[in-house]
Amino acid sequence: MTSRSRYLLGKIGIAVFGIFATLTLNFFLFRVLPGDAISSMARVPGGSVELKEALMRQFGLDKPLWGQYLDYLVQLAQGNLGVSYSSLRPVTDEVLRALGNTVPMTLLGILIAILVGVTSGIIAAWKHDTAIDNVISNIATVIYSAPTQWIAIMLVLAFASYLPVSGASDPFAFANDIWSILADRVKHMILPSLTLALATFGQYTLVTRSAVLATLGEDYVSAAKAQGYPVSRVLAYQALPNALVPIVTLIALSAGTVIGGSVVVETAFSWPGIGRAMYDAIVQRDYPMLQGALLVVTIVVILVNLLADLVNMKLDPRIVE
Amino acid sequence: MGYFNHINRLRNISAVAAVLALGVSPAAADAQNGVLRVGTSFSCSSLNPYTTTQSSCLAALRLMYPSLGQASGSEVLPDLATSWSSDDKGAVWTFKLKTGQWSDGKPLTAKDAAFTFNMLLKHVNGPTARRARAIANVEKAEASDDQTLVITFKQPTSNAVGRLAQILIVPEHVWAPLAEGDGAKIATFPNDEPVVAGPFKLSRFAADQVILLEANGDYFGEAPALKGVGIQFFTDSTSMVQALINKQLDLVTPLPVTSVEAAKKAGITVASYPGLRFHSWLFNSSENQKASPEIRDIKLRQAFAHAIDRKKIAEVAYLGFATPGDSMVPKVTGDWSNPKVVPEKFDLDLANKLLDEAGYAKGADGWRTTNGRKMSYKVLIPTNVEGAEGLRALEIVTADFKQIGVELVTEQSDNATIAAAITGPDNTFADSTIAQWGWIPQMDPDFILSVVLCSQIGGLSETAYCNKDYDVLYDAQAKEVDPEKRKQTVWQMQEILERDRPYIVTVQQNNVEAYAPGWSGFIENPIGFLDYTSNRPFMSMKPGN
Numbered sequence: 001m002t003s004r005s006r007y008l009l010g011k012i013g014i015a016v017f018g019i020f021a022t023l024t025l026n027f028f029l030f031r032v033l034p035g036d037a038i039s040s041m042a043r044v045p046g047g048s049v050e051l052k053e054a055l056m057r058q059f060g061l062d063k064p065l066w067g068q069y070l071d072y073l074v075q076l077a078q079g080n081l082g083v084s085y086s087s088l089r090p091v092t093d094e095v096l097r098a099l100g101n102t103v104p105m106t107l108l109g110i111l112i113a114i115l116v117g118v119t120s121g122i123i124a125a126w127k128h129d130t131a132i133d134n135v136i137s138n139i140a141t142v143i144y145s146a147p148t149q150w151i152a153i154m155l156v157l158a159f160a161s162y163l164p165v166s167g168a169s170d171p172f173a174f175a176n177d178i179w180s181i182l183a184d185r186v187k188h189m190i191l192p193s194l195t196l197a198l199a200t201f202g203q204y205t206l207v208t209r210s211a212v213l214a215t216l217g218e219d220y221v222s223a224a225k226a227q228g229y230p231v232s233r234v235l236a237y238q239a240l241p242n243a244l245v246p247i248v249t250l251i252a253l254s255a256g257t258v259i260g261g262s263v264v265v266e267t268a269f270s271w272p273g274i275g276r277a278m279y280d281a282i283v284q285r286d287y288p289m290l291q292g293a294l295l296v297v298t299i300v301v302i303l304v305n306l307l308a309d310l311v312n313m314k315l316d317p318r319i320v321e
Numbered sequence: 322m323g324y325f326n327h328i329n330r331l332r333n334i335s336a337v338a339a340v341l342a343l344g345v346s347p348a349a350a351d352a353q354n355g356v357l358r359v360g361t362s363f364s365c366s367s368l369n370p371y372t373t374t375q376s377s378c379l380a381a382l383r384l385m386y387p388s389l390g391q392a393s394g395s396e397v398l399p400d401l402a403t404s405w406s407s408d409d410k411g412a413v414w415t416f417k418l419k420t421g422q423w424s425d426g427k428p429l430t431a432k433d434a435a436f437t438f439n440m441l442l443k444h445v446n447g448p449t450a451r452r453a454r455a456i457a458n459v460e461k462a463e464a465s466d467d468q469t470l471v472i473t474f475k476q477p478t479s480n481a482v483g484r485l486a487q488i489l490i491v492p493e494h495v496w497a498p499l500a501e502g503d504g505a506k507i508a509t510f511p512n513d514e515p516v517v518a519g520p521f522k523l524s525r526f527a528a529d530q531v532i533l534l535e536a537n538g539d540y541f542g543e544a545p546a547l548k549g550v551g552i553q554f555f556t557d558s559t560s561m562v563q564a565l566i567n568k569q570l571d572l573v574t575p576l577p578v579t580s581v582e583a584a585k586k587a588g589i590t591v592a593s594y595p596g597l598r599f600h601s602w603l604f605n606s607s608e609n610q611k612a613s614p615e616i617r618d619i620k621l622r623q624a625f626a627h628a629i630d631r632k633k634i635a636e637v638a639y640l641g642f643a644t645p646g647d648s649m650v651p652k653v654t655g656d657w658s659n660p661k662v663v664p665e666k667f668d669l670d671l672a673n674k675l676l677d678e679a680g681y682a683k684g685a686d687g688w689r690t691t692n693g694r695k696m697s698y699k700v701l702i703p704t705n706v707e708g709a710e711g712l713r714a715l716e717i718v719t720a721d722f723k724q725i726g727v728e729l730v731t732e733q734s735d736n737a738t739i740a741a742a743i744t745g746p747d748n749t750f751a752d753s754t755i756a757q758w759g760w761i762p763q764m765d766p767d768f769i770l771s772v773v774l775c776s777q778i779g780g781l782s783e784t785a786y787c788n789k790d791y792d793v794l795y796d797a798q799a800k801e802v803d804p805e806k807r808k809q810t811v812w813q814m815q816e817i818l819e820r821d822r823p824y825i826v827t828v829q830q831n832n833v834e835a836y837a838p839g840w841s842g843f844i845e846n847p848i849g850f851l852d853y854t855s856n857r858p859f860m861s862m863k864p865g866n
Contacts, residue, residue, distance in 0.1 A: 034745070035737025042780070043740070044374040044451060049780040054450040058508055087366040087528050088511050153559050160563035171531035171553050172358060270556045272530050280364075280529070283705060285737050 007313065007320040015306045022298040026291045027072050030282075031065065037085050037285035059085060072291070081295070082288030086280070091292035094277065098293070101168045102261040102273030105189050109196030109265075110254050116197065117204020118247065122235060124205065125212035136205060144202025152195045152268035164188045166270040192269040196262060200254070207250050211243035218242070244315050252308030260297045355548035355864050357840070360561045360570040363851060364529045364554045368512045370489045371441070371449050379853035381532045381552055382489055385517040387429065387541070389416055389470075390486035392854035394847075395655060395764050397486045400542065400856075401434070402470070411477040411802035414485070416470040421518050421541030423492045429518045429541070431464035436493035438462035438472065438485075440500045440507070448508035454768060455487040457799075477802050480765045487854055492516050520545045520860065529554050546842070546863040565589060565835060572836040572843075572862075574850040578642045578710075584835045594845040595653040596832035599646050600711060600759040602629070602700075602825040605743070607750035607785035613698065615681070615691050616754045622822040624675035626665040628725050629718055633667075635828050638713035642833050646826035648815045649773075650766045653829075653847045656804075657766040659812040662819050672725045681726075689726035697728035701743055701756040703736035714827065715757055729755075743783050750778075750785040758783065759830075763854070764847060766811050770795055773823050786823035841866050 037059065042052045056062040060071060075082060081091035117140075124136040143151075156165045164170065170184050215221060216239055224238045261275030274293055281289040313319050365377035370386060373379060383391075389405075390397035402416040421429040441449045441456050458478045463471045472485060495516050499506040515523055520542065521534035534550040553570065555561035562580040564570045566587040576584060581591050602625070604616055615621055631645035648662040673683075681689045681696060689696040702715060712733070719729040734742070743753045762769035771777060774795055775787035794814050801807035818824065832849045842863040850858045 033738070035735070035739075035741040037737075039740040039744075040737050041374065043736075047781040048450075048453060048777065050446060051450040051453065052780060054447050058448065058505070083509065084366075088369060088372065088509055089367075089528070152557075156557075156560050156563055160560070161567050164569075165560040165563055166555055166557070167530060167553070171527070172356075172533070172551050267556045268560065270530075270554065270560060272527070276556060283735055283737070 003320045004313075008310075011306055011309045015302050018302045019299055022295060022302075023073075023076065024069075026294050026298075027069055028065075030285070030287055030290050031068075033285070035285060037061065037287060040284060041085070081292035084281075084289040085286045086284050086289070091288050094289060095274065095292050095296050098261075098272065098274040098277045099259070099296070101271065102266070102275065103258060104185070105168070105192050105271065105273065106196060106258045106261055108189055109193035110200065110258055112193065112197035113201035114204055114251060114254075117201040118208045120201075121205040121208025122212055122240065124209040125216060125239075126231065126235065128209075128213055128216075133209075137209065140202035140205035143198055144200075144206070146199070148195065148199040148262065148264045149268055151198050152192075152265060155191050155195055156268070159191060163191055165191060168272055192265050192271055195265050195268070196257070199262075199265075200257070204247070204250065207246055208243070211246045212239050215239045215242040241315070245312050245319075248308055248311055248315065252305050255304035256297070256301045259300045355546065356551060357547050357549070357859070357862055358551045358553065358569070358571045359850070360553050360555055360564055360573045361851060362555050362558060362561065362575070364556075365532060365552070366528045368515060368523070368526055368532075369508070369510055370491065370512070371452060372508050374451060376849070376851045376853055377532075377552060377554065380851035380856075380859075381534065381550075382515075383519070383853065383856045384521040384534055384550060384859055385515055385519045385523060385537075386489035386491060387421065387518050388486055388489050389418075389434070390482060391857055391860075392483065392486065392764065392848075392852070393857060395483075395657070397482050398857075400486070401429075401490065402486075405482055407481070407802075411481065412474045414472045414474070414481055416472070418468050418470055419541045420467055422539045423494075423516050423518045424522050424537065424539070425492075425495075425516045427492065427494055427516075428467075429492070430467040431470045432467070433493045434470045434490045435462040435464040436497065437488060437490045440496060440504070441488065444500065444504035444507060448504045448506075452488060454771075455484045457484065459485075477800050479799055479801050479807050480767060481802070483765050492518070520856065521550060524549075545860050547859065550859060565837065568837065570837070571840060572834065572850065574832075574834040576833045576835040578640045578833055581640075581642075581833065581835075588838055589835045590838070590843075591833065591835045592843060592845060593642055593831045593833045595644065595651070595847065596830055596849060597651050597653060597763070597847050598759055598761045598830045598832075599649070599651060599826050600643075600707065600714065600757065600828050600830065601646070601649075602827060603743075603756050603758060603784050604823060604825075605750050605753050605755070605785060606787070606821075606823055609749045609751040609785075610754065611751070613694075613754050615696075616698070618679065619821060620675060620679040621681070622825070623665075624672045624679065624725070625722075625727075626822065626825050627668050627675065628672035628721050628727075629665075629825060629827055630667045630721055631664050631827055634714040634717055638710050638717060639828060639830065640710075642831040643828040644831070646829040649760070649762065649769050649818060649824055649826060650811065650815055651762060651829055651847075654762070654764050654766060656808055657811055659815040661812075662815050669721060669724050676725060676727075683726045687723075687726055688728060695728065696726065697730065698754045699730050699732045701732050701734075701739050701753060703739040703758060704733040705735045707757060707759070711757060711759075718827075740783070744779075744785075748779045756783065757827075761848075767799060770798070770811065770814055773818065784823040786821065788817065788821065791817050839866070840864060 038052050038055045041055055060068060084091055084094050120136045124133045127133045164187055168188055221238050224234045261273040263275040263279045266273045266276035278293045361377055363377045365375050367373045368378060370382045387401040389402040390400045401418050403419060405414060405416045407414045418431050423429050439462050441452050442459055445453050458474045458476055460473045460475045465471055499510050520537055520540045522537045524535045525533040532552045536545055536548050558577040561573055565573045584591055604622055606617055635643040635645055645664040647664050648658050650658045652658045681691050683689050700715060702711060715731055722729050743756050744750055760769060772781050773786045775792055778785050791814060794810050798807050798810040834850050836843055840862060842861040844858055844861050846852055846858050852858055
């Protein structure tokens with residue numbers, strides 16, 4: 001077996017193991033949390049010992065834990081993620097709906113962050129130890145350190161009269177042509193995406209800067225410079241390709257945010273996404289919703305990271321050794 | 322037939338769509354088109370009338386479904402029922418009903434009402450258990466003709482009409498198939514396209530985002546002044562308040578107290594008035610709790626009550642939007658609240674004296690001891706419901722308690738964790754001592770008085786308080802149909818609670834709500850604008866002054 005296929009098999013093995021571990025952890029993790037789904041649901045004017053028992057029966061929580069686990073695996077094998085305790089709708093539908101809201105918004109935000117971050121990182125590295133580098137590095141560090149909810153609130157206060165500040169679409173509009181709907185969705189996306197972009201671009205700037213800076217010191221870059229190649233060519237063909245590995249890894253890690261959403265951003269903008277859904281599910285101890293959402297998110301993140309490993313292998317064949 | 326219904330439905334939706342679309346434009350005068358846009362932080366995830374307990378859902382459902390009556394203070398105003406009377410014992414109640422039409426064109430009669438009550442009764446130990454209190458002691462419901470509903474109770478029952486009026490009446494032809502067998506389908510029915518007969522009908526529901534309602538032209542009662550209602554759910558109050566200020570909303574409930582000044586500056590009317598919600602200290606009364614048995618000492622609780630500066634909590638922690646609390650039956654319920662139960666005077670010297678007399682000696686380091694142990698207690702607080710105000714309140718008390726030689730250590734978590742910590746492990750109440758939490762009582766005292774019953778241990782009880790004499794009085798008031806006699810019992814129960822203090826009510830919170838200019842008819846409703854017992858707050862709102 002070549003070292004290449006050994007590497008590949010190892011990575012795939014880890015991914016498969018990760019997915020199976022998630023299936024089980026997912027089930028037990030939330031059940032060992034103190035508090036249960038029933039206590040807050042039963043804390044209502046009709047509350048009584050009888051109500052608690054009725055709810056336990058309704059959700060199958062009166063069975064022993066192993067029985068519940070078996071039910072869960074059997075349902076999962078049939079592709080059934082269960083029914084949400086709070087909305088009474090199938091978890092699959094709920095997760096897909098939330099993902100449909102989250103992914104466009106986070107994707108836009110992360111893309112802006114990557115674009116701005118990587119570009120500014122390259123410029124800072126090229127102009128290192130100059131005023132430009134200082135300005136870029138300091139701005140990136142300061143904004144990256146600012147709490148996300150603070151950035152969100154500042155944007156809400158500054159732009160509330162110009163742009164929508166809550167929800168994924170205008171709740172009171174019934175536009176029927178696709179362009180008005182699209183325009184409305186995009187308008188709602190601007191502030192949350194911008195918040196996410198501002199909150200995260202700094203890490204791309206700083207990682208890109210230090211990765212490019214490291215390659216700029218290499219002999220082959222000096223050689224290219226000495227041969228009189230223009231700056232853009234040296235950056236594009238010599239420095240950047242060799243600096244890509246940490247950047248690709250960082251981008252793959254962002255997949256977690258793209259799919260998992262951001263609880264803080266989604267809360268600040270009342271965004272009906274997956275991060276918010278998971279937060280609500282934790283507070284309400286809505287186990288099926290929590291299990292389903294986390295399962296989908298984890299699988300996607302594991303797969304994207306596997307993809308990043310493959311890309312890195314292509315970028316730097318030495319990785320397999 | 323089905324096809325035409327569908328066309329009609331589409332036409333109605335596009336009519337309200339036009340109106341609602343106008344409503345969002347900041348240029349269009351908001352109140353002109355008669356659509357009230359409400360923003361709230363109380364979310365709504367399901368429109369199933371028998372499983373949801375969220376106040377937004379219930380308030381919206383109350384605008385769509387008929388009920389026998391609508392609460393107004395402690396009274397009930399006619400709705401589907403035009404009049405009612407009972408036999409001499411107060412066990413058989415006869416309601417005269419209007420007839421109407423469901424939104425799918427089928428007739429609404431007393432048979433639907435009888436079906437609803439019987440369905441709830443049949444499954445009360447299962448899918449409809451959440452409505453058990455409202456139909457307590459009901460034996461059966463019958464429609465003697467299309468306009469007469471007769472409800473028979475197993476025994477005379479206090480506030481019978483008030484309880485029954487809480488129930489939303491659903492169409493038999495839709496719900497009968499769900500109620501078959503064990504009725505499990507009642508609890509899992511999403512009800513996304515409800516067949517209704519109330520003043521409004523659903524035009525769009527997106528869980529946790531928005532509910533849009535349009536006026537129902539076939540409503541059996543007087544048509545509402547509003548052409549439509551939109552309720553939008555916010556997870557962040559900054560953006561909610563900004564939406565109100567920028568004319569994207571007409572009314573906000575509740576308005577965060579920190580936004581009152583900003584709203585007023587923008588020309589918004591802010592209503593602040595006494596509400597039902599109270600915040601309190603609760604003491605574990607269970608004998609299973611062995612580490613700090615002194616927490617069961619009534620003298621100690623009395624001393625603690627004198628060391629809680631309720632006025633300062635109301636003014637500083639709640640920014641003045643609260644008043645010192647007293648009885649678990651709030652003063653805003655009127656006659657039900659015992660006027661003799663008043664807040665203890667804040668007096669640290671007296672608290673110190675009471676603790677000295679009770680034998681809790683102060684050591685050289687200033688801390689009191691008992692059984693060779695420093696008097697230090699963990700105070701459990703559900704931060705997600707008590708909020709920043711609750712934490713500030715606890716800080717005030719902690720500082721004052723230092724002066725009486727008692728150490729308090731705040732332990733925060735979310736409500737589910739705290740609920741488990743209070744009652745645990747396994748409902749034995751063996752570990753906890755003190756917690757800070759609150760309740761939102763109803764206008765009728767029955768519910769809040771039931772929280773401290775022995776039978777609620779394992780249910781609603783968060784103190785494990787159990788007093789057989791109190792329970793006897795509770796049963797007596799629940800059977801008493803003469804309000805004056807019932808009041809005496811209810812007052813007596815409050816005196817017992819004041820003596821034993823399973824709870825120390827610290828503050829009574831105001832309802833703070835705000836609405837835009839161009840609207841009138843706002844009523845100060847103790848339950849708040851989103852009322853699960855009455856549609857009056859919405860029905861009385863009018864565009865124009």
